[in-house]
Amino acid sequence: MRRSLRFIISLFLITVLLFGAVPRAALAEPEETGGTQTQETETQTQETGTLPVFDPASIEAYYAILYDMDTGFVLAEKNADGRMYPASTTKTMTCLVALENAADRLDEPVTAGEEVKLITWDSSSIDLVPGEVMTLRDLLYGLMLSSGNDAANTIAVAVGGSIEGFVDMMNAKAEELEMTGTHYVNAHGLSDENHYTTARDMMKLVQYAEQNETFREITGSLTHTVAPSETRPEGVTFINSNLLLHEELPDKYFSGAFGVKTGFTNAAGYCLLAAAEKDGVRLGACIYLSTEEGRYKDAHTILDYGFSCYDTVDLRSLLADRLPVTMSVQNASSSDLMRGMLLLEQVPDGDGMTVPMLKTDAAVLRSRATEIEFMTDPILLSIEAPVSEGEEVGRYRYTLDGNVLLEGTLVSTRPVEKMEPVVPWQENTNGTRVGNWRFMFYPVAATLVIVGIMLLVQGAFLRQYRRNRRNAAAKNA
Numbered sequence: 001m002r003r004s005l006r007f008i009i010s011l012f013l014i015t016v017l018l019f020g021a022v023p024r025a026a027l028a029e030p031e032e033t034g035g036t037q038t039q040e041t042e043t044q045t046q047e048t049g050t051l052p053v054f055d056p057a058s059i060e061a062y063y064a065i066l067y068d069m070d071t072g073f074v075l076a077e078k079n080a081d082g083r084m085y086p087a088s089t090t091k092t093m094t095c096l097v098a099l100e101n102a103a104d105r106l107d108e109p110v111t112a113g114e115e116v117k118l119i120t121w122d123s124s125s126i127d128l129v130p131g132e133v134m135t136l137r138d139l140l141y142g143l144m145l146s147s148g149n150d151a152a153n154t155i156a157v158a159v160g161g162s163i164e165g166f167v168d169m170m171n172a173k174a175e176e177l178e179m180t181g182t183h184y185v186n187a188h189g190l191s192d193e194n195h196y197t198t199a200r201d202m203m204k205l206v207q208y209a210e211q212n213e214t215f216r217e218i219t220g221s222l223t224h225t226v227a228p229s230e231t232r233p234e235g236v237t238f239i240n241s242n243l244l245l246h247e248e249l250p251d252k253y254f255s256g257a258f259g260v261k262t263g264f265t266n267a268a269g270y271c272l273l274a275a276a277e278k279d280g281v282r283l284g285a286c287i288y289l290s291t292e293e294g295r296y297k298d299a300h301t302i303l304d305y306g307f308s309c310y311d312t313v314d315l316r317s318l319l320a321d322r323l324p325v326t327m328s329v330q331n332a333s334s335s336d337l338m339r340g341m342l343l344l345e346q347v348p349d350g351d352g353m354t355v356p357m358l359k360t361d362a363a364v365l366r367s368r369a370t371e372i373e374f375m376t377d378p379i380l381l382s383i384e385a386p387v388s389e390g391e392e393v394g395r396y397r398y399t400l401d402g403n404v405l406l407e408g409t410l411v412s413t414r415p416v417e418k419m420e421p422v423v424p425w426q427e428n429t430n431g432t433r434v435g436n437w438r439f440m441f442y443p444v445a446a447t448l449v450i451v452g453i454m455l456l457v458q459g460a461f462l463r464q465y466r467r468n469r470r471n472a473a474a475k476n477a
Contacts, residue, residue, distance in 0.1 A: 051309050051358070051359060051360055052305065052308055052309065054066075054075070054076035054302075054305050056076075056078040058301050058305075059078065059287070059290070059294075059297075059298040059301050059302055060290045060291055060294035060295075060297070060298055061078065061287040061288055061289060061290035061294070061295065061298045062078070062079060062082075062084075062269075062288065062289035062290070063078065063079045063080065063082055063084050063198070063199045063286075063287075063288040063289055064076075064077065064078040064079070064080070064199055064285065064286060064287050064288065064298065064302060065077045065078070065080040065199040065200055065202075065203050065285070065286045066283065066284070066285045066302045066303070066305070066306050067203050067207070067283070067284050067285075068281070068282070068283060068284075068306075069206075069207055069210060069275060069282040069283060069284045070282055072203075072207060073358070074203075075283070075305070075306050075309055076302060076305060076306070077199070077200070078199075079199070080198065080199040080200045080203075080286075081181060081198050081199075081200055082198060082199070083181060083196050083197075083198060084196060084197065084198065084199070084268065084288050084289060085189075085191050085195065085196060085265060085267045085268035086189055086195070086196070086197045086202065086263065086268065086271070086288075087189045087191070087263030087264055087265045087267075087268035087269075087271050088124065088147045088149075088188065088189045088261065088262065088263035088264065088265075088271070089189065089202060089261050089262075089263040089271050089273050089286075090152075090184065090186070090187070090188060090189030090195070090197075090263070091143050091144060091147065091152055091187070091188065091189060091261060091263075092144075092202070092205055092206060092209060092260060092261050092273060093170050093173065093174065093184065093205060094143060094152050094155060094156070094166075094170065094187045094188070095140055095143055095144055095209070095215060095218065095219075096173065096205070096208075096209045096212065096215060097159065097160075097166070097169050097170055097173055098136070098140060098155050098159045099140070099212055099214050099215055100173075100212075101159050101160075101169065102136060102158070102159045103214070105136055106135065106136050106137040106140075106214070107135050107136070107137055108135060108136060109133045109134070109135055110133065110134060110135065110136050110139060110154060110155075110158045111131065111132070111133050112128045112129065112130055112131065112132045112133075112134070112150070112154045113130055113154070113157060114130055115150075115153040115154060115156070115157050115163060116128040116129065116130060116150040116153060116154060117130070118153055118163070119149040119150055119153065119188065119190065120190060123149045123188070123190060124146065124147040124148060124149055125148050125149055125150040125151075126142040126146050126148035126150060126151050126236070126238065127150070128148070128150040128151065128154060129231065131231075132229075132231040132232075133229065133230075133231070134226060134229075136155065136158060136159075138224070138226045139151045139154055139155050139158075140155065140218055141218055141221070141224035141226075141238050142224075142226075142238050143155060144218050144219050144240075144261060145218075145221065145223070145224055145238040145239060145240045145241065146238040146239065146241065147241055147261075147262065147263075149188035149189075149190065152186075152187040152188035152189075153187060153188065155187065156187040163186070163187060166187055167184050167185060167186060167187060170184045170187065171183065171184050174201070174205075177201075177204050177205060177208055178204065179197065179198075179201035179204055179205060180201070181196070181197060181198035181200070181201050182196065182197040182198065182201045183195065183196055183197075189263060189265070189268075190265065191265045191266070191267040191268065199286040199288055200286075202273065202286040203284060203286055206259075206260055206273055206275065206284050206286070207284060209260075210259070210260070210275065210284075216258070216259065219242075219258075219259035219260040219261065220245070220258045220259050221240060222239070222240050222245055222246065223237055223238060223239050223240065224237065224238045225237045225238075226238070241262045242257075242259070242260070242261065242262050242272070242274075243296060244257035244272075244274055244276070244296065244299060245257050245258070245259075251296075252296045254274070254276055254299060254300060254303060255276075255278075256276040256277045256278045257274065257275065257276045258275055258276065258277060259273070259274075259275040260273045260274070260275050260284075261273045262295075264292075268288065268289065269288065269289035269290055269291070270289075270290050270291055270292050270294065270295045271287060271288045271289070271290070271295065272285075272287045272290070272295040272296070272298070272299055273285075273286055273287075274286075274287065274299040274303065276303050278307050279307075279310070279312060279356055280312075280354075280355075280356040281306075281307060281310050281356045283303055283306045283307065285298075285299055285302050285303055285306070287299060287302070309358055309359060310356050310357065310358060310359065311356070311357065311358070311359045311362040311363075312354055312355070312356050312362075313354070313355050313356075313357060313362045313365060313366070314353065314354050315348075315353040315354070315355060315398070315405065315406050316353040316354075318365070318366065318369050318372075319369070319372065319374075319398060319406075324343065325343070325344040325346065325376070325396070325410060326341055326342060326343050326344065327341075327342050327344060327382070327383065327393070328340050328341060328342070328382075329341075329342050329383055329384070329385050329387055329416045330382060330383065330384050330385065331384055331385045331418055331419045332385045332416050332417070332418070332419060333385065333416070333417040333418060333419050333420065334419060334420075335417070336416060336417065338416075340385070340416060342383075342387065342412060342413070342414065342416055343413045343414070344393065344394075344410040344411060344412065344413065345410070345411045345412075345413050346396055346408055346409075346410060346411075347408050347409045347410075347411050348406055348407070348408035349407055349408045349409075353406065355405075355406075365400070365405075368400060371400060371401075372398050372399070372400050372405065373398065373399050373400070374396065374397075374398055375396065375397050375398075375399065376394050376395065376396050376410065377394060377395040377396070377397075378394060384418075385416050385417060385418040385419065386415070386416060386417055386418040387412050387415060387416040388412065388415050389412055389413065389414050389415045390411055390412060391411065391412045392409050392410070392411055392412075393410050393411070393412055394409075394410040395407065395408070395409060395410065396408060396409075396410050
């Protein structure tokens, strides 16, 4: 819920505030970065008034992009459309394609073939040998944690029938995700002039892949141990190469980091796909052509900047004057002290009424708080007694310009008993029946009232009749 809420709010408010967002120019080849990008970023900040300025020169990476993983909103970028080598971050697509096409075979054994030899001698591997057997799940951990190029080839053959067939599947998925600046020729990412991508395309890939639960589980794991086998009698443990996740390395560790992949080739430089969560905000960063130490410093710099762009809005405080909701319960007991009036508690969907959003969005939302509309479903709340405490009696939502800011369930805060039926007797505790005074009183009282009215009417007629006779007699005399 929280993610959907932030997406809807941002979709509306960002359109209003950032209509003149920074233009993104495609860069086919590396060019000098500096004045133009910084000037454009400053212009955006001046227009919105509250977002801090990102300086592209503050990071070593030549290509980079920072984005909100839930909404897709780009917070900062540097040569994000420039064509570049993806190195081992290619394996993000390899893992995704395997998970989507072989989800029901993850724990089935896969036998490595001669394809494990089709990598350079100095590239990263998990030391697979032809004939070795591992489950597809274990191979995926070896792919993403230890960056095994041999694992990439074996996965490709197992899922796609051949490396070429699997690469076709990778390119088809890239086209589906509208990664227009991407083309693959292998499953591992070793450099090839026809194997390329852009930082913006990698953003699209990671944002999509993070929706896959198994992908998140794999890329967020620090280690994974493979059970002993004939080839490896002592088993093997893969260790995640993404040092942002390792708390024992304070200069690299980033609190809240949960993925996703590292990469390196001489042509690509040091690369890092980073992701982190803080106070309900999930950010992703794609960092390319940096240095070995620089990619982690870049990740800290750009993620810290990203989180500084957000504020937390307490909707309960913002909507305090509209939170009490009451309704009248039909057929409530006559002994109910509140005469059937029932206070309803608003229980929001998701994690609560505290929502993180861009500072620009938060400022606009606070300034338009009086325009927020409250609606219930059904529109006219009505319920018959009895009502139990905690019973769900309806739904509610707060909207601004038709966009849902908050929705949830209306819940009864107390029990309301049903009106007792009127019967001619009541049972005592000993089981005997006695007359119900209300049953006897109401009919008798009603009868007396009717008789009284009739007597009054009759008396009035008689008095008028006698008056008329006296008047007539006086005239005749």
